[in-house]
Amino acid sequence: MKRRGEIWVANLNPGRGREISKIRPVLVIQDDSLTASGTPMVVILPLSTQVYPSFKRWRITIAPRDRLLKPCQVIVDQPRALDLGRFGEGPLTSLTAEEMAEVEKSLKGILGLL
Secondary structure, three states: OOOOOEEEEEEOOOOOOOOOOOEEEEEEOOOHHHHHOOOOEEEEEEEEOOOOHHHOOOEEEEOOEOOEOOOEEEEOOOOEEEEHHHEOOOOOEEOOHHHHHHHHHHHHHHOOOO
């Protein structure tokens, strides 16, 4: 089962327009109770190895650890729901409580909930 705060590999192809695509790490953001209910979809935030310090308000940087081999940024401004069939290996690592709090704060800002 995919758990909130875990980073997995997922296939985001095909992308359209400026949507993020490729096979890449993604952060599971969906609540575990929804996942446990048997839904075939999981809400994620994609990650990118292109780290842009100027985007730190909307993108949270994650240091490499465990099986996440490079520094990445969580792309909070592009949430998606993915079918379970799009997931590959994982979990690569899990975010700390502090990192998840940063992601949640940024997501609230993106959604106008602050």
